[in-house]
Amino acid sequence: MDQPIEGKIRILIVDDIPEGREGLARLLSFEPDMQVVGFATTGAEAIDQAQDLQPDVILMDINMPDMDGITATEKITKMVPTSVVMISVQSDRDYMRRAMRVGAIDFLPKPPSADELYSTVRNAYMRRPPPTTQPSSGKEDKKKQQGVATGKIIVVYSPQGGAGSTTIAVNLASGLMDEQNRTVLIDANLQFGDVAVHLAVRNERNITDLAAAADDLDSELIENILLTHGTGLRVLPAPQRPQDAELVSSDAMAKIVKEMASRFSYVIIDTSLHLDGITVQLFDMADFLIIVGMPTLPSVRNIRVVLDLLDQFENFDPNKISFVMNKVPADRKSGALDPSAISNSLRLPILSIIPSEEKPMLDSLNRGVPAIVNSRQSPGREILAFVNAFKNELAGAAEEELPDLQEEQQKKGGLRSRFGL
Ligand SMILES: Nc1ncnc2c1ncn2[C@@H]1O[C@H](COP(=O)(O)OP(=O)(O)OP(=O)(O)O)[C@@H](O)[C@H]1O
Ligand SMILES: [Mg+2]
Structure with missing residues (x-):
């Protein structure tokens, strides 16, 4: 052989x-x-x-x-x-x-x-499982022992329901995960999070179990609570019942996210569309904020409102926003808004355009397998292109990491203070 x-x-x-x-x-x-x-x-x-x-x-x-x-x-x-x-x-x-x-x-x-x-x-x-022993450098191990974040926090948000925030988060997490980059997907849509549905995993164990022990998170507990999807992706699902959302305080959420960032290369977080304290805190903690829109008036209007709001926060770095247009119909006569017109009007460049393809997305949901796995056909192909474009952003950001800017942002108190956190 x-x-x-x-x-x-x-x-x-x-x-x-x-x-x-x-x-x-x-x-x-x-x-x-x-x-x-x-x-x-x-x-x-x-x-x-x-x-x-x-x-x-x-x-x-x-x-x-x-x-x-x-x-x-x-x-x-x-x-x-x-x-x-x-x-x-x-x-x-x-x-x-x-x-x-x-x-x-x-x-x-x-x-x-x-x-x-x-x-x-x-x-x-x-979809193969990750190797049983993860390669990691001695330097990273030391940082992890000290609880220092080494992973990138990537928050996915859409201010319009059904635009595809969860779809993008699930596919991005699957696409970023590889042998070198351990990846965890956190469902921070605490009332109606459906990451577990998208991936067909059970959510009996979920974020409330970690929140209850947020001051004392250890490897064993985290290993026991995180679920493993068939692709090897680690998942922290949302609570099973909407009323359990209140069991996760913003303080507990911050501790969980920090802990995950000290253990994983990428922490992908799906959010709820409501701009509550937890979501805003996550914007603040994010190294990258992916805004997902669709070519409809309500979606564009809501994105403008959110951008205007973020603009008021002098400590918020707009460069950390990536904008993805999802559900763009192939048919130009469909009445949907034109992506380039949307980009011009919002003054926000579009990182990727993902077409609307109902049948493959439905199949993907029914099977619990992210569409990116089927990258030979649309929209898996365009989703893969989006993940690759985002990897370039990650690489670009790594090159120009500016320690003074981070320090300055910390001095200014952070976005959370605006929301009284
Ligand atoms: N490009 C696409 N083409 C067709 N259907 C899509 C596409 N992207 C997502 N969908 C479908 O649209 C529905 C909503 O997507 P998703 O749950 O990702 O949106 P969301 O923004 O997370 O919604 P919510 O506000 O409920 O959290 C899902 O059924 C999903 O499979
Ligand atoms: Mg969702």
Whole structure:
């Protein structure tokens, strides 16, 4: 077997039938970003190979003589951070459900078409769990021990309901997360937060559990409370019931966010549209504020109101705002406002335009998989472009980090003081 090549998706093929293995390997050999790193012909061999080779993706046949693919998957996913895709002639829903329950990430029919195979492997690669040990520099470890924030706080906000604040937050978090950059997504829409719905994770454990111990947050507690989405993204959901919102004070929120920033490279925070004390405090703490709008009059009007308000705060740095236009109809005759006219009127450059695509967004919601995972089709493609554009902003900001400006802002007392916090 060839040596693994850096930057390629490393794939292990498991099938007891030689033609099955060869057929898949042949199709995969045509894709420049994919490499077959090993084969296994039995379930037991699959477990050994998965441990030795640590592949990114495993293509797993369901029927094998010694051990079925579902049992092998169950054992492998407990030991190795990898994405398992089941391949089966049976399109039996019960099989699929059982496989998903033991950790399989997707399904392919046997034999799959080339396109199906390539897009499923890429999706599975993006959704693979993070490695069990996180690489981190000694310097960062020390900072973390001292509770010093090293991560960037990125707040996502829309002053108009339904514009896509949660969609952008969820996709940005998924897109920023990688092996070097641990990422956590916090749902700070305390009354009606639906990050857990977008990601199809349960929110029994949620931000109220951390708020109750905000003065004494330790690794074990945080590990126990944060949920892990199938992609490996860590999530702190909003309370289950709106009346529990009051269990999270602005002081507790600040402590939670600071603690997360000392442990994660990126802390993405989805917010409620209400400009209450907590939301304003988050604007103040943010290194970046992403404002999400849509091309409708109410959305543009509300953004103008918010910009005018922020403008009154002399300590607020408008350079930390990024503006994203979501739900832009492809059809110019739809009556929607023109994004460039909106940008001119608000005097706010648009970082990215994301088209309105109902069907894929509905699928994404139903499956609990962020649209960015399907970046070959719209709007996943444009969402990926937005994440890349935002990564450039992050890189630009890192270059011109101005310590004196930060100091000056602190001296001025912060945005929160305006809201009597
Ligand atoms: N580009 C898009 N095309 C089509 N539908 C979209 C798009 N972006 C988001 N949606 C859908 O619009 C609905 C509202 O999106 P989302 O929940 O992200 O908005 P929000 O600003 O967080 O709303 P809320 O005010 O409820 O917090 C969701 O059903 C989502 O799937
Ligand atoms: Mg929302």
